[in-house]
Every structure is written in C-alpha cells, then in structure tokens.
Amino acid sequence: MRRIVAYANARIGNLKDVDLRVDLDSGWMSGVRHIASPNYDARPPGVEADLIVIHGISLPPGEFGGPWIDRLFTNSLPADAHPYFAEIGSLRVSSHVVVARDGAVTQYVGFTERAWHAGKSDFSVGVELEGTDTLPYEPVQYGALAEIVAALCAAYPRLSPDRLVGHNDIAPGRKTDPGPAFDWPSARSLIAAAGTAYGKPLTA
Numbered sequence: 073m074r075r076i077v078a079y080a081n082a083r084i085g086n087l088k089d090v091d092l093r094v095d096l097d098s099g100w101m102s103g104v105r106h107i108a109s110p111n112y113d114a115r116p117p118g119v120e121a122d123l124i125v126i127h128g129i130s131l132p133p134g135e136f137g138g139p140w141i142d143r144l145f146t147n148s149l150p151a152d153a154h155p156y157f158a159e160i161g162s163l164r165v166s167s168h169v170v171v172a173r174d175g176a177v178t179q180y181v182g183f184t185e186r187a188w189h190a191g192k193s194d195f196s197v198g199v200e201l202e203g204t205d206t207l208p209y210e211p212v213q214y215g216a217l218a219e220i221v222a223a224l225c226a227a228y229p230r231l232s233p234d235r236l237v238g239h240n241d242i243a244p245g246r247k248t249d250p251g252p253a254f255d256w257p258s259a260r261s262l263i264a265a266a267g268t269a270y271g272k273p274l275t276a
C-alpha cells in the first residue's frame with residue numbers, strides 16, 4: 073500500500089498539469105516530447121491498435137540517460153561511441169513511446185502507424201521503459217506509463233488494461249523485457265487509478 077501511494081504522488085508530481093490527449097487523425101499525443109522516427113509504416117488496412125506491448129530498453133545496456141535511444145530510433149547512432157552501438161547501429165527500429173528514467177515521455181511514431189518494435193507488429197502499440205530486466209523501474213516511470221495507457225484506452229476502443237502485455241509474453245524464450253523488475257501489480261493499480269481521470273473505468 074505504501075508503495076502505491078508513493079507512485080501516485082510521483083505521478084502527480086511528474087505529470088502535473090499535463091493533459092495527455094491522442095489526436096485520432098494523426099495518432100500523436102499532446103503533452104509529451106515528439107521526435108519523428110523514420111522507422112515506421114502503415115498498419116494493414118482496417119487494423120487498429122488493440123494491444124499495448126511493454127518493453128525495457130537501455131543504451132548501452134545497463135546505462136541510462138544520454139541521447140542514444142533518440143539516436144537509435146532516428147538511425148543516427150554513432151558506431152564509434154560504444155562497441156555495442158557498432159553491433160546495433162544498422163538496425164531500423166522504433167517504438168511509439170519511450171519513458172525515460174525521470175518519467176519524461178517521448179513519442180516517436182504516431183499510434184495510427186506501425187512502429188518497428190516486436191517484429192513490426194501490425195496491431196500493437198510499443199511502450200519502452202528505460203531500464204533493465206533486473207533493476208527496479210522508477211516510480212515516476214510507472215506513473216507516466218499509467219497516464220499513457222489511460223490516454224490510449226480512452227482514444228482507442230479496442231485497448232483496455234486486459235490488452236497490456238510484456239514483450240516477453242509475445243516472444244517467450246526470445247525476449248525477456250521488461251523483465252522480473254517490472255512490477256505488474258503496481259502498474260495495474262496505477263492504470264486503474266489513472267483511468268478514472270480519463271473518464272473510463274480501467275480495472276483489468
């Protein structure tokens with residue numbers, strides 16, 4: 073109980089006065105930083121977002137901060153800055169949204185488009201939390217995630233907290249993120265609380 077209160081306070085502190093609203097025509101969300109990734113294409117005709125996939129990401133692995141996620145998603149990761157960047161620099165990948173360690177949210181691809189995460193999944197929305205499988209995610213990240221999920225559920229009728237999975241759930245044996253460090257019960261409690269603010273009951 074104490075932890076949930078802490079998360080709720082963190083959420084209010086972090087996203088105070090920020091109104092996350094999804095423009096249904098463009099698929100871009102107001103109230104967050106926008107960096108357009110070229111790594112996207114159209115969802116198949118008639119296909120709308122109906123699953124939210126949670127990922128963990130850190131660049132280089134285990135390190136936080138820096139411009140590297142932006143650079144990866146905009147195909148400008150400098151190969152000479154770290155040995156790992158040389159390995160992954162030619163990847164063409166993206167995700168719809170990233171939540172940094174400090175709770176800051178960046179959107180890279182409109183939700184109406186197919187971001188190139190989870191093998192270019194046709195029908196999903198990709199949300200990356202900056203982190204690793206084993207280090208606890210930050211309370212402000214859960215707060216921001218809850219706001220994002222609530223806003224998405226309000227915007228897209230097929231989305232609900234039941235339609236929230238980890239990357240490990242859809243690629244078992246191949247992907248482990250967001251990992252055991254991700255606290256599902258707390259995430260679900262906060263999403264339910266955030267849903268009320270968006271006028272949509274969000275209990276899974």
Ligand SMILES: [Zn+2]
Nearest residue numbers: 127128239249
């Ligand atoms: Zn992933």
